[in-house]
Every structure is written in C-alpha cells, then in structure tokens.
Amino acid sequence: xxxxxxxxxxxxHRDRHLAELGELLAIPSLAAAGDDGCSAAARWLREHLQxxxxxxxxxxxxxxxxxxxxxHAAEGRPTLLLYGHYDVQPPDPLEAxxxxxxxxxxxxxxxxxxGASDDKGQLFAQLMAVEAWQRAGGGLxxxxxxxxxxxxxxxxxxxxxxxxxxxxxxxxxxxxxxxxEFFADDLPSITIGLRGLAYVEVTVRGPSADLHSGVHGGAVxxxxxxxxxxxxxxxxxxxxxxxxxxxxxVLDPSxxxxxxxxxxxxxxxxxxASLGLKDLTGGEAGLPVxxxxxxxxxxxxxxxxxxxxxxGAKTIIPAAATAKLSMRLVPRQQPDKVTDAxxxxxxxxxxxxxxxxxSVLSSARPVLLAADSPxxxxxxxxxxxxFGREPAFxxxxxxxxxxxxxxxxxxxxxxxxxxxxxxxxxxxxxxxxRLEQLWRGSLAAAAFLKNLAAGGGT
Amino acid sequence: xxxxxxxxxxxxHRDRHLAELGELLAIPSLAAAGDDGCSAAARWLREHLQxxxxxxxxxxxxxxxxxxxxxHAAEGRPTLLLYGHYDVQPPDPLEAxxxxxxxxxxxxxxxxxxGASDDKGQLFAQLMAVEAWQRAGGGLxxxxxxxxxxxxxxxxxxxxxxxxxxxxxxxxxxxxxxxxEFFADDLPSITIGLRGLAYVEVTVRGPSADLHSGVHGGAVxxxxxxxxxxxxxxxxxxxxxxxxxxxxxVLDPSxxxxxxxxxxxxxxxxxxASLGLKDLTGGEAGLPVxxxxxxxxxxxxxxxxxxxxxxGAKTIIPAAATAKLSMRLVPRQQPDKVTDAxxxxxxxxxxxxxxxxxSVLSSARPVLLAADSPxxxxxxxxxxxxFGREPAFxxxxxxxxxxxxxxxxxxxxxxxxxxxxxxxxxxxxxxxxRLEQLWRGSLAAAAFLKNLAAGGGT
Numbered sequence: 001x002x003x004x005x006x007x008x009x010x011x012x013h014r015d016r017h018l019a020e021l022g023e024l025l026a027i028p029s030l031a032a033a034g035d036d037g038c039s040a041a042a043r044w045l046r047e048h049l050q051x052x053x054x055x056x057x058x059x060x061x062x063x064x065x066x067x068x069x070x071x072h073a074a075e076g077r078p079t080l081l082l083y084g085h086y087d088v089q090p091p092d093p094l095e096a097x098x099x100x101x102x103x104x105x106x107x108x109x110x111x112x113x114x115g116a117s118d119d120k121g122q123l124f125a126q127l128m129a130v131e132a133w134q135r136a137g138g139g140l141x142x143x144x145x146x147x148x149x150x151x152x153x154x155x156x157x158x159x160x161x162x163x164x165x166x167x168x169x170x171x172x173x174x175x176x177x178x179x180x181e182f183f184a185d186d187l188p189s190i191t192i193g194l195r196g197l198a199y200v201e202v203t204v205r206g207p208s209a210d211l212h213s214g215v216h217g218g219a220v221x222x223x224x225x226x227x228x229x230x231x232x233x234x235x236x237x238x239x240x241x242x243x244x245x246x247x248x249x250v251l252d253p254s255x256x257x258x259x260x261x262x263x264x265x266x267x268x269x270x271x272x273a274s275l276g277l278k279d280l281t282g283g284e285a286g287l288p289v290x291x292x293x294x295x296x297x298x299x300x301x302x303x304x305x306x307x308x309x310x311x312g313a314k315t316i317i318p319a320a321a322t323a324k325l326s327m328r329l330v331p332r333q334q335p336d337k338v339t340d341a342x343x344x345x346x347x348x349x350x351x352x353x354x355x356x357x358x359s360v361l362s363s364a365r366p367v368l369l370a371a372d373s374p375x376x377x378x379x380x381x382x383x384x385x386x387f388g389r390e391p392a393f394x395x396x397x398x399x400x401x402x403x404x405x406x407x408x409x410x411x412x413x414x415x416x417x418x419x420x421x422x423x424x425x426x427x428x429x430x431x432x433x434r435l436e437q438l439w440r441g442s443l444a445a446a447a448f449l450k451n452l453a454a455g456g457g458t
Numbered sequence: 459x460x461x462x463x464x465x466x467x468x469x470x471h472r473d474r475h476l477a478e479l480g481e482l483l484a485i486p487s488l489a490a491a492g493d494d495g496c497s498a499a500a501r502w503l504r505e506h507l508q509x510x511x512x513x514x515x516x517x518x519x520x521x522x523x524x525x526x527x528x529x530h531a532a533e534g535r536p537t538l539l540l541y542g543h544y545d546v547q548p549p550d551p552l553e554a555x556x557x558x559x560x561x562x563x564x565x566x567x568x569x570x571x572x573g574a575s576d577d578k579g580q581l582f583a584q585l586m587a588v589e590a591w592q593r594a595g596g597g598l599x600x601x602x603x604x605x606x607x608x609x610x611x612x613x614x615x616x617x618x619x620x621x622x623x624x625x626x627x628x629x630x631x632x633x634x635x636x637x638x639e640f641f642a643d644d645l646p647s648i649t650i651g652l653r654g655l656a657y658v659e660v661t662v663r664g665p666s667a668d669l670h671s672g673v674h675g676g677a678v679x680x681x682x683x684x685x686x687x688x689x690x691x692x693x694x695x696x697x698x699x700x701x702x703x704x705x706x707x708v709l710d711p712s713x714x715x716x717x718x719x720x721x722x723x724x725x726x727x728x729x730x731a732s733l734g735l736k737d738l739t740g741g742e743a744g745l746p747v748x749x750x751x752x753x754x755x756x757x758x759x760x761x762x763x764x765x766x767x768x769x770g771a772k773t774i775i776p777a778a779a780t781a782k783l784s785m786r787l788v789p790r791q792q793p794d795k796v797t798d799a800x801x802x803x804x805x806x807x808x809x810x811x812x813x814x815x816x817s818v819l820s821s822a823r824p825v826l827l828a829a830d831s832p833x834x835x836x837x838x839x840x841x842x843x844x845f846g847r848e849p850a851f852x853x854x855x856x857x858x859x860x861x862x863x864x865x866x867x868x869x870x871x872x873x874x875x876x877x878x879x880x881x882x883x884x885x886x887x888x889x890x891x892r893l894e895q896l897w898r899g900s901l902a903a904a905a906f907l908k909n910l911a912a913g914g915g916t
Contacts, residue, residue, distance in 0.1 A: 155771075195672060199771045208734025213758045214653060214856030217786050218741035218750035220733060224759035225689065228781075232690035235683065275678060276666025281811030282775075283676030292676035300671045301682035302774050303765030308782060313613075313657045313819040315784055316760050317740075323686075324766060326773055328675050353739030361771040398672030427670075 002385065002447045009136035010128060010442050017442075018111070018435070020048070021124045022104040024086070025113040031064055031087035031151040038064035038150045041086040045148055052131050054146065059166075063158045064150030068169070071144045078374075078452055079143040081172040081412060083402060084123030084179065085152035088115035089427045096429035110432040117424035121433035122178040123148065125419055125441035132446050141453035145172055149402070152179070155362065156401055163409045173413070174375035174452060175406045178445070180418030181426075183394050184265050188383040188444075190376065191416040193253075193294060193395030194403055196329035196366035198339045199302075202230065202346060203322045203357040210307070210316040220317050221353030224306040227321040230356075231301050233349050234325070234342075238285040241299045241327075243345045249332040251368070253295045257393070261290045264392060294395035297338075298328045324361070328397060335363035364399040365408070373413040378451035379444075383417065386444035417448065460843065460905045467594035468586060468900050475900075476569065476893070478506070479582045480562040482544070483571040489522055489545035489609040496522035496608045499544040503606055510589050512604065517624075521616045522608030526627070529588075529602045536832075536910055537601040539630040539870060541860060542581030542637065543610035546573035547885045554887035568890040575882040579891035580636040581606065583877055583899035590904050599911035603630055607860070610637070613820065614859055621867045631871070632833035632910060633864045636903070638876030639884075641852050642723050646841040646902075648834065649874040651711075651752060651853030652861055654787035654824035656797045657760075660688065660804060661780045661815040668765070668774040678775050679811030682764040685779040689759050691807050692783070692800075696743040699757045699785075701803045707790040709826070711753045715851070719748045722850060752853035755796075757785045782819070786855060793821035822857040823866070831871040836909035837902075841875065844902035875906065 010017075029041035042058045042065040049056035049069040056069035064087060091101035091114045099105035101114035111121065133140045147170060149159060163170065183189040206223040207216075236242050253261075268289055272280050283292035292298070306321025308314035327338055343358045350356045370376065371393050383391040406414045419441035425431045468475075487499035500516045500523040507514035507527040514527035522545060549559035549572045557563035559572035569579065591598045605628060607617060621628065641647040664681040665674075694700050711719075726747055730738050741750035750756070764779025766772035785796055801816045808814045828834065829851050841849040864872045877899035883889045 197672070197773070199773070201771075206735070211733060212856060213756075213760060213784060214655070214786055215854070216733065216740075216751065217756040217758050217855060218754055219729075219738045219747050220735065220740040221738075222740060222758050224762055224781075225693065228686040228689035228759060228762065229693070231683065231686035235687070271677075275669060275674065277664070277678065277811065279811055280677045280679075281809060282674075282678040282680060289677050293674065296676055298671075298675040300675050300680050300773075300775055301686060301765065302671060302772060303767045303776065304682055304686065304779065305763045305767040307759065307761030309761045309763040309780070313659075313782065313784070314760060315655070315657070315758075317758055318761065321762065322767070323682075324771065326671060326771070328672055351739065353735065353737055396673065397675060398670060 002443065002450060003137055005136045006132045006446050007443065009132045010439065010446070014439060017128055021111070021121060024120050024124065025104040025115055026102050028102045029087050029150065030090055031154045032090055038087060042067050042150060045086060048127065049146060052127065053134050054144070061158050061162055066150065066162060067146065067148040069146040071140055073140045073143050077142050078174065079145060079172040080449070080452060081145045081147060081170055081175040081406070081410070082126055083175060083177045083406065084126065084148045085119045085150065086148055087150045087153050088120070089118070089153050093429060098430055106435070109436065110434050111438070112430060112432040114431055116431050116433040117420045118426045118431065119152070119179045121438055122419050122441065125438050126178050126445045128442035129445035129449060132442070133449060141449050145170060152402070159402060160405055160409070163405050167410055170410055172410070174373070175410070175412040175414040176375065176379070176448065177403060177414060177416050178418050179400065180396065180416045181420040181422055183392050185421050185423065186389065187265065188387040188389060188391040189394045190379055190383070190391050191396050191418065192369045192371050192393050193331065194367040194400050195397050196333065196335055197326060197362055197364040197399045198329060198335040199324070199326040199360065199362035200339060200342055201322060201324050201359050201361055202227070203320055204230070204354050205320045205357065206354045207317065207319055210319050213315045213317045216317060221351065222317050223354050224318045224321040226351060226354050227304065227306060227323055230346055230349055231304065231323050231325070234299055239283050241297065243341045245341050246297065246338065249334065250297060250330055251332040260393060264290070264394070266290060293397040295330055297330050297333055300326055302326050329366045331366045331368040333366060335365060339363065364401045365404045367404045367407065369414060374456035375413045375415045375452060377456035378448050379415045379417040381451050382444045382447035385447045386440045417444065419444070460901060460908060461595055463594045464590045464904050465901065467590045468897065472897060475586050479569070479579060482578050482582065483562040483573055484560050486560045487545050487608065488548055489612045490548055496545060500525050500608060503544060506585065507604060510585065511592050512602070519616050519620055524608065524620060525604065525606040527604035529598055531598045531601050535600050536632065537603060537630040538907070538910060539603045539605060539628055539633040539864070539868070540584055541633060541635045541864065542584065542606045543577045543608065544606055545608045545611050546578070547576070547611050551887060556888055564893070567894065568892050569896070570888060570890040572889055574889050574891035575878045576884045576889065577610070577637045579896055580877050580899065583896050584636050584903045586900035587903035587907060590900070591907060599907050603628060610860070617860060618863055618867070621863050625868055628868055630868070633868070633870040633872040634833065634837070634906065635861060635872060635874050636876050637858065638854065638874045639878040639880055641850050643879050643881065644847065645723065646845040646847060646849040647852045648837055648841070648849050649854050649876070650827045650829050650851050651789065652825040652858050653855050654791065654793055655784060655820055655822040655857045656787060656793040657782070657784040657818065657820035658797060658800055659780060659782050659817050659819055660685070661778055662688070662812050663778045663815065664812045665775065665777055668777050671773045671775045674775060679809065680775050681812050682776045682779040684809060684812050685762065685764060685781055688804055688807055689762065689781050689783070692757055697741050699755065701799045703799050704755065704796065707792065708755060708788055709790040718851060722748070722852070724748060751855040753788055755786055755788050755791055757783060760784050787824045789824045789826040791824060793823060797821065822859045823862045825862045825865065827872060827874070832914035833871045833873045833910060835914035836906050837873045837875040839909050840902045840905035843905045844898045875902065877902070
C-alpha cells in the first residue's frame with residue numbers, strides 16, 4: 001500500500017496540478033509545425049523537473065529538443081528510466097473542437113485539450129507521483145532518469161540515433177512508458193506486445209506518356225492494371241499474405257495469453273459499428289479479431305494513384321501508377337527480411353512491358369515484453385492498487401518504436417503503463433483526459449516507484 | 459478522271475485558299491473554353507458556304523452552334539451529307555509550339571496551327587472541292603448538305619439529340635467524314651472500322667473514415683486492396699477479359715480483311731519505340747498487334763485513386779478507393795450489355811465488408827462500314843486518282859461517335875475519307891497539315907463528288 005501521506009498530498013494538490021498541466025497543454029508543441037512550440041514545451045518541462053529537485057536540461061537534436069533529467073536517490077536502489085513525449089498531433093480540423101485545442105477546458109470531469117491524453121497528461125501523472133514522493137514521501141524510492149522527446153507524433157526520426165549516442169547516460173534497470181490505453185474504460189491494462197512496420201512504395205512505369213486508350217489499347221501493357229494485379233496478388237482468397245516465407249518467423253502467442261484475450265470484454269459488433277462497419281472481414285479468415293489485430297502480421301495498401309482521377313471520363317493508358325504498401329509485423333519477424341521478400345515477390349510477379357520501382361519508406365521492429373519482469377510485476381500491482389482492479393495484459397496492433405529501441409539499444413525491461421481510455425479521441429478533435437485517470441494514474445505511478453524499489457510487485 | 463478545268467482552278471487558287479484557311483485557323487474555337495471562338499468560327503463557315511452558293515445558317519444548340527448548309531443541284535442526283543467539326547483541342551502546353559497555335563504559319567511545306575489537320579484543314583479541302591465544281595465545273599454534280607459541329611473534341615455530348623431532331627433535314631444517300639488519317643505518310647487510307655466505348659467508374663467503400671492501419675489492420679477489409687483485386691480479376695494471365703460473355707458477340711474480321719492488314723507497312727519495334735516502350739505486351743497474348751488494337755475488345759484501367767497519395771508514409775486503411783475502367787468494343791458488341799456484364803461481375807467478385815458503387819460515364823457503339831457501298835467505291839477511286847496509289851482499308855481502335863450516329867440515326871452509307879497523316883501532331887503541340895495533303899485532298903474530294911454522281915467508282 002502507498003503511504004497515506006502521498007495519497008493525501010496528491011489529493012490536496014489536485015487543483016494546482018490541474019493548473020500546471022493546463023500551462024503545458026496551452027503550448028502548441030507540434031513537431032510537424034517547426035520548433036517554437038516544441039522549444040517552449042521542452043523549457044517548461046525542464047523548469048518543472050528542476051522544481052521537483054531533478055537535475056534537468058534540454059538537449060538539442062536534429063529535430064526538436066529532448067528533455068533529460070536525473071535524480072540520484074541512493075546507492076543500491078534500482079534506476080528507472082521514465083519516457084514521455086511533449087509533442088502533439090496537429091489539431092485540425094479546428095472547427096470540430098467544442099473548445100479551442102490549446103485552451104485547456106474542464107467539462108464533465110474531463111480535461112479537453114490537444115495532448116491532454118497523448119501524451120502530456122499521461123506524462124504529467126508520472127511527474128505528479130515524483131513530486132509526491134519528493135515532498136511528502138521522504139524522497140524518491142528509486143534513482144530516476146527522465147527522457148522526454150518532442151517528435152513522437154512524426155515517427156521519432158532522430159530517436160534511434162539519439163538513444164544510441166546517449167546509451168550510457170540513459171543506463172537504467174527498467175523503463176516505464178506512459179503513452180498507452182486501457183483496453184476498456186474500467187479495465188486497467190498493460191500493453192506487452194506491439195506490431196512492427198515495413199512500409200514500401202511501389203511504382204509501375206509503362207509508356208513515356210499517357211496514351212490514348214482507344215488508339216493504343218490492346219497493344220500497350222497498362223501500368224494501372226499491372227499495379228492492381230501486383231497488389232491483388234499479395235493476398236490469397238482467405239486473406240493470407242502470399243509473400244513466400246512471410247509467416248515463417250511468426251511467434252504464436254502462448255496458450256495462456258490467448259486464453260486471457262478470450263476473457264477480455266470485447267464485443268465485435270460494437271467495435272465494427274464504431275468504425276461504420278457491419279462486419280469485420282479483414283485479415284485471415286477463421287482467426288479471432290484480436291488475434292488478427294495483435295498477433296498476426298498484415299499487409300495493407302495505404303494508398304494508390306495513377307492515371308486520370310478527376311471528374312468524368314478520360315480515355316488514357318496511364319504512363320505510371322503507384323501504391324503504398326505497409327506490413328505490420330509480429331514478434332520474431334524482421335522488417336528487412338520481410339521487405340526483401342516483398343520486393344522479390346513483386347519483381348517475380350511483374351510482367352514484361354513495364355518496369356518496377358520500389359522504395360522503403362519506414363520500418364520498425366515488433367516488440368514483445370516479458371510479462372514477468374520486476375518492472376512488469378511492479379506495474380501490475382500498482383495499477384491494481386490505484387484502480388481497484390487487476391490489470392489486463394494486452395497487445396496493440398500499432399507500432400511504438402521507442403519501446404523496441406529502449407529494449408534493444410538500452411537493454412532495459414520496459415513496461416507500457418498507460419492511463420488513456422479508448423474514448424479519449426486521440427489524434428482527433430476534442431481530445432480529452434478523464435481527471436479521474438489523471439489522479440488515479442498519479443497514484444499508480446507513485447505505487448509503481450515503491451513496488452520497483454521493493455523488487456517488483458508487493 | 460477529274461475535268462482538267464477543276465484541277466487547273468484548284469492549282470490557280472492555292473494561295474487564296476491557304477489565306478482563307480488561315481482566317482479560319484486564326485479563330486480559337488475551343489468547345490471546352492466557352493462560346494466566343496466557336497460562334498466566330500461557325501459564322502465564318504456560314505459566310506464562306508454562302509459565298510460558295512449554298513443556303514447556310516448557324517443553328518443554336520445546347521452547346522456551340524452547328525452550321526447547316528444545302529445546295530440542291532438537280533433532281534435525280536444522289537444527295538451527299540458532308541460532316542466536319544470546327545472546334546479544336548486546347549493548345550496547351552503553349553510553350554511547346556514553335557509558332558503560336560492560332561497564328562497559322564507555313565514552314566517546310568506544312569501549315570502549322572491548332573486545327574490545321576483536325577479538323578479545319580481536312581474540312582476545308584472538302585470546301586475547296588465544292589468551290590471548284592461551282593466555279594469551274596458547271597455546278598456540283600450531286601445535291602449537297604453540310605453539317606459542321608462544334609463540340610467533337612469534348613465528345614459531342616449533344617450530337618445524338620441534334621441528329622435525332624434534324625433527321626429529316628439531314629436526309630441523304632451517303633455521308634462523307636473527313637476527320638481521319640492515312641495509315642502511313644504515302645498510303646491513302648479509308649477507315650472502315652472504329653471501336654466503341656463503355657466507360658464505368660467503380661468505387662469501393664469500407665469504414666466511415668480512414669483508419670489507423672496498425673490498430674485496425676487485420677480486422678477491417680481494406681477498400682484499396684479490394685479495388686485492386688476487382689480490377690486485377692477482370693483479366694486472366696493471357697490478357698483476356700474475364701467478364702462472362704464478354705467476347706460472345708465479337709465479330710471476327712474476314713479472312714480477306716486480315717490478309718490485307720498483314721500487308722500494311724507496320725513495324726512493331728518502331729511503333730513500340732515511338733511510345734517509349736521496348737515491347738508490346740498489352741492485350742491478348744498470341745494475336746497480332748493490329749488485331750489487338752482494331753478488332754479485339756479491350757478493358758483498360760484509365761485511373762485509380764484511394765487513401766494516402768502524398769509524399770512519404772501514412773499508415774491508414776482508406777475509407778474508399780475508386781477506379782475508372784473503360785472497355786473498347788468491336789462490331790456486334792453492345793455497350794449496354796457489356797456494361798451490365800461488367801457491373802454484375804464486379805458485384806459477384808466483391809467480398810463482404812465493403813460496398814460497391816458503379817456509374818456509367820460514357821458509351822459509344824462500335825462501327826463497321828461496308829467496304830463495297832457506292833460511297834466507299836467512290837472514295838476508293840477518288841483517293842487513287844488524287845494520290846496515285848490505291849488506298850488501304852484500315853480500322854482505328856478509337857471511337858468517332860458521329861460515324862455510328864450517322865449510320866444508325868440517319869441510315870446513311872458513310873465513308874471516312876481523311877487526309878491527315880500520322881505525323882500531324884494531332885491533339886499535341888505543333889499540329890500541322892501538309893500542304894500537299896490539302897491540295898491533293900481537295901482533288902480527291904472533287905473526284906469523290908464526280909464518282910458518287912456516277913454511282914460509285916468510275
């Protein structure tokens with residue numbers, strides 16, 4: 001149990017904490033929009049960390065500045081690396097917001113602002129816990145390092161290099177990332193698996209210019225038709241990806257993990273309806289929806305374009321056509337290997353009369369975290385204590401590259417202990433964070449520090 | 459043989475004719491650009507026809523005005539309907555023209571201007587012949603009706619209605635259309651077959667908005683993947699269209715016609731190179747290129763678009779994807795029947811989890827003209843006399859809807875006797891008409907009138 005003094009401290013300072021988080025949320029820190037807001041947010045965080053008693057600085061990078069901070073509590077205690085990001089998604093479309101995205105507003109028990117949940121609010125819950133230990137708990141029970149980046153929402157293009165360059169300085173025993181969601185509103189969750197990514201652009205080129213499809217149709221191989229055939233050939237009739245070897249390295253989830261997923265409160269019809277769909281027929285036939293989203297690799301065409309796309313009819317054979325294809329990868333699959341297999345398959349399938357160009361636009365490795373590490377047990381017990389319910393171990397079909405990088409480059413046990421809810425409108429207008437999640441999240445973060453100091457769950 | 463007086467007249471008036479054609483070419487009569495240039499060109503033609511002794515008027519339509527004219531020569535003579543169009547293709551890109559498109563300029567024996575060949579120059583060759591008969595031949599040997607439209611280059615959207623409304627006034631025994639090309643520079647040609655058209659737009663719709671392809675990939679059917687699969691499924695591995703019944707009504711060219719095509723001066727490698735290609739692998743495997751372009755139906759994807767098409771990577775499942783599909787049809791195929799078969803096949807192939815919308819954007823029937831009609835024999839002999847070489851009977855893979863409409867609505871024997879050359883840069887910068895083609899074309903047109911009056915070839 002968390003010392004009562006901490007709980008009381010966090011309860012007593014809720015208004016001030018809300019006001020401070022409001023200051024941070026009022027800063028439009030868009031990594032996509034250039035540096036001004038990002039620098040301001042980084043400066044605010046540095047000063048706030050200094051107020052909490054940490055040594056803190058902003059460190060310039062090729063992108064927005066990173067915030068690094070450290071507090072050495074005592075020899076022999078475990079060292080925790082705390083990760084967050086201060087950059088936010090663009091707020092468009094502005095007219096869809098009930099209150100302006102950078103004017104934090106409380107309504108119906110929720111704090112509305114861009115970044116309220118993703119990730120300033122979740123990060124601030126962690127900082128509230130640090131403050132409570134410092135001011136009311138006799139000091140932090142662990143040694144703490146803080147790393148806050150400013151370009152997560154644009155894919156963290158400089159993160160791998162930065163972590164590589166600062167691996168020594170960021171050395172720790174465990175890492176906690178608060179940038180994830182509960183599975184359902186009342187079900188605290190720990191995300192232990194993330195899919196990786198391999199993103200390839202394919203262009204098929206034919207004649208040197210668009211041609212009259214009446215005069216030349218039947219003589220000239222049509223690049224748009226070839227592109228369609230190539231994209232279509234990557235799946236079979238059962239939704240399986242046909243790239244040779246694609247599934248070779250796939251690690252199936254354990255029977256225990258699968259059994260746990262079957263117990264999750266998941267209503268397929270409700271989920272389908274929330275997307276405007278009647279049924280969920282994507283992916284591999286015969287597998288449960290959560291398996292298809294979490295533990296099976298997929299290939300999706302993210303966009304395609306070629307020839308005439310305006311109103312009405314134009315009778316041409318396009319000179320070229322392009323598709324964007326991305327694969328989500330699951331544990332043991334390797335982005336480079338899968339990308340090579342895709343490119344080889346496309347070349348093999350490409351007919352004469354056209355040429356093929358492929359380029360790799362993005363890649364990230366899949367992640368699977370051990371559910372029984374000391375950090376994981378510490379988070380499990382902390383969430384149970386703060387939210388009154390045993391957390392679920394879940395996965396997410398998306399990629400959060402920092403998780404894999406922390407694991408691979410810094411060799412830390414990481415835990416994704418997030419406080420967001422599925423209804424927070426992440427990346428959408430009217431993003432918000434439930435105040436109860438902020439407060440209980442700070443309790444969970446405080447308990448996590450105590451549990452980690454004690455070697456795991458207590 | 460043409461009376462010597464006509465030949466002499468046409469030779470003597472070449473400079474004035476060139477000046478008059480220059481006046482017509484200087485008028486920027488773009489159907490796509492609104493009415494000013496079109497009205498001016500129609501007025502110029504009306505006045506010119508009146509100078510030649512015809513009763514002429516411009517007739518308003520829902521589009522640009524049509525020019526109608528008539529000259530009754532004598533009872534008992536055949537009546538000919540002469541068709542042309544005064545509208546021209548847009549001249550863009552202007553910077554690619556060596557002389558301005560609406561400043562007619564003679565260089566190297568050619569007249570350069572937009573419309574010089576398509577179709578003002580070819581039409582004017584016909585009018586030169588009318589003038590020669592009127593001024594130097596003792597009057598026209600046939601009764602003549604003239605119909606000149608002003609929206610051929612935008613697909614003649616009001617033509618079918620106009621011809622239907624004016625069928626009585628346009629009644630004749632035969633029609634001549636001078637809006638086509640020689641097969642090669644020194645090979646006069648009569649086009650006896652044109653492909654038809656059926657143009658369909660297909661949209662596949664899935665979720666109500668673009669979705670995160672990581673979070674939802676594997677659960678949600680991807681509309682871009684479905685579109686690709688639908689488009690791909692319309693051809694088999696040998697380039698044949700797989701729509702059930704697609705080839706049922708196809709009329710094969712006669713053995714005689716096929717033998718004639720084999721004799722045409724056609725170099726596949728030269729043709730491929732002119733399109734920027736190494737080989738011609740479109741259409742049905744195993745058939746000669748001219749058959750694939752002229753006598754076999756085809757299906758081409760003219761454009762496709764869906765999802766993210768900008769620079770770089772965006773990981774979405776698109777809410778929708780659209781393709782434009784057009785089929786070129788050959789004699790005995792019916793656009794409505796083929797369109798219905800395509801729509802049914804797409805519906806049949808469409809998987810659950812998405813919805814399909816199709817709309818018909820355009821259609822035209824194929825045309826095959828009898829090569830032995832009196833008008834055809836008259837043209838054959840006229841071209842041989844004027845150009846000194848027996849004309850070839852060829853087809854064209856494109857559609858010229860007026861041909862089929864004249865045949866179907868006015869029930870006339872039509873002949874496509876054109877004087878353009880493959881090197882005229884139709885629809886491109888630096889369009890031109892060889893002066894020798896203008897002059898010899900007028901001789902051919904004059905001989906055609908004589909031959910037609912005599913009941914065919916003489």
